[in-house]
Amino acid sequence: MSNTFPPIRPITTSPLHHWFGYYDKCQIDPTNRYALSMGVGFEHRSPRGKDAIKLGLIDMEGNDTWTEFATTQAWCWQQGCMLQWVPNSNTDIIWNDREDDHFISKIYNTKTGQTRTLPKAVYTLSPNGKTAIGTDFRRINHMRPGYGYAGITDPNHNISAPEDAGIYTLNLETGESELIVTIAEVAKISYPHGDISEARHYFNHLLFNTDGSRFIFLHRWRFGEGTFHTRMLTANANGSNLHVVDDYGKMSHFIWRDPHTILGWAYHPSQNNKFYLYEDQTQNTPQPIGPDTMTVNGHCTYLPGNKWILNDTYPSKDSRNQILYLYHVDSGKRIDLGIFPSPEPYTGEWRCDLHPRFSPNGQFITIDSAHAGNGRQIYRIDIGDII
Template identity: 55%
Template sequence: MIHLESISRRQFLTHLISTAGSAALAGIAFADNVEFPPTRVITRGPRHHWFGYYDKLQFDPTSRYVLGMEVAFEHRSPKADDVIKVGMVDLQDQDRWIELGESSAWNWQQGCMLQWLPGSDSKVIWNDREQGQFVSRILDVKTGKGRTVPAPVYSVSPDGKTAITPDFRRIQDVRPGYGYPGFPDPQFDDLAPKDSGIFKVDLETGKTDLILTLDQISRTGTIPRQQQDIKHYFNHLLFSPDGSRFITLHRWQYPNGKRLSRLVTANLDGSDVRVVVDNGFVSHFIWRDPDHILTQSKATPDSPSWGDFLVKDESQGKLQQVGKGVLDNGGHLSYLPGKEWILNDTYPKGKERVQTPHLYHVASGKRIDLGHFHSPAVYTGEWRVDTHPRFSPNAKYVCIDSPHKNEGRQLHLIDISGIIGQS
């Protein structure tokens, strides 16, 4: 058995993967005192900075500018009049913070849906509120010109022209930390309303259409552990890589607060609805390609543990487990460009509450941890800090959210170029 020191180990691992493949990796053991890739904190206190979810474009196409949000408090639910600053970090100018705007429609887990507009090298989009409704702002960071779209967004199409969005008022009612406070759900007493669900937004004209209703999805397929008093809602939406379909979690909440979920896909007009995973146990997901989805689920409803599964985009797709016992089964998944690596993380583990973002090499089945990040116990529930790892377009960097010493949540930049062989 070969034992490798930390720095040469990484170089050697990269060499083996690129030249000999997975067979050459058999029998290699790594010491506990591994040296993690270079990491630096790119935001500073006293204000707190974070980005939010893992499936949004945080880096601009050049991988120079990193989006983030700034707030003056932590450890409580946001109120409707709490305003956060929206900005970006210039990695080539001493991590300078550049303020871009502000928002009063945000939450701790996903911020204000701030993201670079796909297909543009200079435009960003985020959610806000204006005159009694949620809206979205589009800003050109080079020219300073902006405009308002009269609807919020969740996921944006690869060409940057269309968005899909759930009803954030309903989400706020059933899952604080993912909706926006301030506007009560007008369908609060309706368990599966016909005029609430998923909306398609034309980002050029502002036209908004309801394409998939909660009433419709509540009558589609079989609802595991069906009860008459369950409350339906949608959360977590994502366009397919080619923009032809979208994915969402159809969730239902029981009177005791517990919830189950199904993984659902559909065309952009709401047609061809497919319940891909219907066992009630499904969580984080990412598209691998237009026809396949990597998701966390249970092999069967009675399985004692969760896993990461690749499934085809079809009704009642067959689950194929990936990285069993290696790839964390509770983290936030994404594929690096080229699909050779999966980026993931963990929730706080052990008495030290350590979170571990990591890379998983698909061909070899090997995992490389990118660091250990302590999350103090005060970061729990709605205002917890999941690392939600996001990668740069050039695949050189990973950015995470994590508390930093006594400065609260901040953005941390991890240089992974030495791992995946980028220069």
């Protein structure tokens, strides 16, 4: 590693393989002291229905001590078990689990040590910490292993666009749930580039905006065993006022900049594959951002204040290097934070993307990486001297 890169340290170590998962979840508590982590004893294969992983707290001010607080059987390699701190809380941690023949979520209070169970699995939480939305992880696993959960068969396996599956709300206090957007209704929305009525449909990648008024979801479909097609939609928090943000078929990673603006890697006929800024609920042409510096797909987030974009790359084809970097929005300057080779076995479903996450104070970031040769582990990188 170059000496010009900022300080980095592992905050987990073998023999368990540790990771956090997706880049749009809150890994670090409001005090910036504790990091959430998942741990498992194997790699390089799909999870099976009874495979359990451990969940732990890392005390970054206490020699990175890892303290287990739960296990779960509802997880995948890319997004884990949706483990995250509940917004607007200093004590509550939420994750998904399995109970008999259905997926649920649990909330653990770090102060009382008590855990309570909610009847549905969660995908994204509103910023006020009172509501979650979720979708059918059984169907995701059937349609795209690596993002859903194994062990429970999709009851709509043979139905291309089910009426009784889609996006639901979940009250985190009462457990009350309601189906608010169905796969069937979204599949019927006209697609200008072809007839998709005979395709098989599902939803993935749900994310509330920054004030909880609307959320994003990706509508994906494929014909037979063909490639996936994607369009991005948004909706009000109650599922009303559906809006197609992008329907060119290739939307990938995205993040809300503010309640009305979305940054995403996508194809658009104006400038091909790039990061674009989209204005929600308008038909305005998206504007490219960082076209000469953020030139490849990555897992993007805005640091607090929206002056910096945190991003990464997939492994390069020749050296399998993953690059972590910051992009300064006003100046267009890019600052590389590290180069992390991804060993050959980490491909496909069980690849180890960096998935960079930032701390609440914006002073450090964490990544998942397998570059050190002891399996996937979590690393902390301090960026206070840069921003």
